[in-house]
Amino acid sequence: MLSYLLAYNRYLNIVGIIAILSIAWIFSRARFSIDLRQIASAFILQVATAYIILKTHIGMWIVSKIAQGATALYGYTGVGIKFLFGTLSDESNAWGFIFAFKVLPIMVFFGALTAVLFHLRIIQTVVGILSAIVRPLLGTTGAETLCAVANGFLGQTESPLLVRNYLSSMTRSEMMVVMVSGMATVSGAIVTSFAFMGVPLEHLLTSCIMSVPGSILIAKILCPETERRVASTKKVLPVESSSDNIFGAIAKGTLDGLQLALNVGAMLISFLGLLALCNGALSLLCSLGVNYRLLPASWLGHCSIQSIIGVFARPFAYVLGLQGQEQVVAAQLIGTKVAINELMAYIDMLSSNVLSSRTIAILTYALCGFSNFSCIGIQIGGIGALVPERRHLITQFGLYAVLGGTLTNLLNACIVSLFI
Incomplete structure (x- = not known):
């Protein structure tokens, strides 16, 4: 056991888990109202999943099998890409891999595919089943559990649309989740693009x-439940597609995917x-x-935003068990x-020539999330449009959400590092 923990500095992962939970506790809005049973259940479920x-x-x-299925879908995506862009989509040519012609069109295809699956109620069924499993284990309400699962x-x-009728009556703790x-x-469209x-892909799926449970765990530490749960007394109703038929769903999904790709x-x-x-x-x-x-002359070549942020992120790279140049690069990526955003971090990760395959796997978890400053505006605009009367709360929780999402991703990375 000791030799296993010493290998790859896995003992530091345990230190990291404790440190991450401690940071969440320090920033908690109601430390003495934290439900320890709920936190323990969420952590056990997170570890068990890994x-x-x-x-x-x-x-x-x-x-x-899921990864193989997603990979097979790339082939179908390529048919439309090749028809539209011709040899520009062939990375074997002299110009190599062109991001705009190889990755962005995938978002359009998967936007349409997701819309079709939503119209056929396949997504709602899968999310509902997972929500029914997670809710009794963690003691969360139906609305917040459904939204947390749907975010995977x-x-x-898009996920808050599933519970839009309950957003106005959610407690502060549920809104934090x-x-x-x-x-x-x-x-999902972004996952396939990253893959x-x-x-x-296997690690991207596992991270989601x-x-x-990881996001519920951190959210319930940052903002424990202290209010009467109004939403818990209501039954979460199924959400229907806004499209009249499957062709309408394809058209709407394609336009949504196009908007995502352009953005x-x-x-x-x-x-x-x-x-x-x-x-x-x-x-x-x-x-x-x-x-x-x-x-000092040693500063030359190290004056960049990545280097500055990397200094502050170095402790997190350290508790992931990374050493030497890998630790420096990992800190900059975080x-x-x-x-x-995570896309630029993944691009830098894949272009780095100092990271081992194990380190790349670990960093996949640490980077797999929308937790960045620009997404505060996205949530204010997206969720705030669904429930304008709660926009002030969303604004107030913006930095907390970035902190919570980042801690969740780092917690995933520390846990996974213990197993690989």
């Missing part, structure tokens, strides 16, 4: 599943450009500082994910 998927044959078989399949603005679970996961880029592409253009501009300005200031002997 163990079953990663260490048992049945768990690995199920996830591998849909986006952080809605927001944190949205920050701690990524949508197509080269991020391990683990984030359901992602536009954000990449602006964020990458602005990041390069800021890094250029910092590099210039650093060079001037070195020339006038105000800064900082990039929180400050900008």
